Amino acid sequence: MKSKTKMEAEQAAIAQRSDWLGILSRSVGSELEALAADLVTDSTFEWLRPSDIGLVMVRGRAGGTGNVFNLGEMTVARASVRLEDGTVGHGYVQGRDKRQAELAAIVDALLQQPHRHELITAKVIEPLRERAEARRLAKSRKAAATKVEFFTMVRGEDPA
Numbered sequence: 001m002k003s004k005t006k007m008e009a010e011q012a013a014i015a016q017r018s019d020w021l022g023i024l025s026r027s028v029g030s031e032l033e034a035l036a037a038d039l040v041t042d043s044t045f046e047w048l049r050p051s052d053i054g055l056v057m058v059r060g061r062a063g064g065t066g067n068v069f070n071l072g073e074m075t076v077a078r079a080s081v082r083l084e085d086g087t088v089g090h091g092y093v094q095g096r097d098k099r100q101a102e103l104a105a106i107v108d109a110l111l112q113q114p115h116r117h118e119l120i121t122a123k124v125i126e127p128l129r130e131r132a133e134a135r136r137l138a139k140s141r142k143a144a145a146t147k148v149e150f151f152t153m154v155r156g157e158d159p160a
Contacts, residue, residue, distance in 0.1 A: 017108075017111075017112070020107075020108070020111055020121070020125050021090075021092075021104070021108060023125055023128050023129050023132065024091065024093075024103075024104040024107055024108065024125075024128070025091070025092055025093050025094065025104060026094075026132060027100070027104075027128045027131075027132065028131070029093075029097045029099060029100035029103075031127075031128060031131055032100055032103050032104070032107075032124075032128065033099065033100075033103060035123065035124045035127055035128065036103050036106070036107050036124050039106070039107065039110060039120065039123075039124070040103060040106050043083065043106060043109075043110060044083070044084050045081040045082060045083050045084070045106060045109065046081065046082050047079070047080070047081055048080040048081060048082050048088065049078065049079055049080035050079065051077055051078065051079040051091075051098035051099070051101045051102045052077070052078065052079075052098070053075060053076070053077050053096050053098065054075075054076055054078070055073045055074065055075060055076070056073065056074055056076050057070055057071075057072075057073055058070075058071045058072055058073065058074050059071060074094060075094070075095055075096055076092055076093065076094060076095075077091075077092070077093050077095060077096055077097055077098050077100065077101035078090070078091065078092045078093075078101050079091045079098070079101040079102045079104070079105040080105055081102075081105045081106055081109055082109070083109050083110070083113075085113070087109045087110075087112050087113060088109060089104075089105045089106060089107070089108035089109025089110070089111075089112065090104075090105055090108055091103065091104025091105030091106075091107075091108060092104070107120065107124055111125070
């Protein structure tokens with residue numbers, strides 16, 4: 001039986017990996033390429049799953065909490081690698097960008113190595129996070145600029 005602190009540490013590691021995989025999957029391919037290109041050339045790995053393209057079913061919930069329903073299919077590129085030390089990395093990205101899936105898989109594997117984690121987080125993950133936040137804010141500002149407020153004026157015909 002695992003101790004409570006060991007289970008909490010494992011859950012924290014899973015949450016941290018989920019965070020960086022989400023950032024890699026939602027990044028722009030050219031940005032990821034620019035930030036991670038030198039990491040990839042310095043790494044030796046083997047392909048467990050060469051990049052390929054497929055479809056996944058996107059599911060939703062009515063009202064966010066109701067019954068589950070199939071929303072439709074989405075194109076996804078994926079890849080998996082194994083580094084020399086046996087560390088396995090996976091990359092899944094929306095769309096058809098095989099190169100982005102490959103880079104995401106390699107960066108995922110490298111981030112799991114304790115001696116490289118901080119450097120890669122600072123060099124790749126944090127800049128991608130900042131760029132994604134900037135895109136989100138720009139999109140939010142654009143949407144806010146088109147906001148329309150409706151109001152009702154009281155007509156003077158009705159005696160109160």
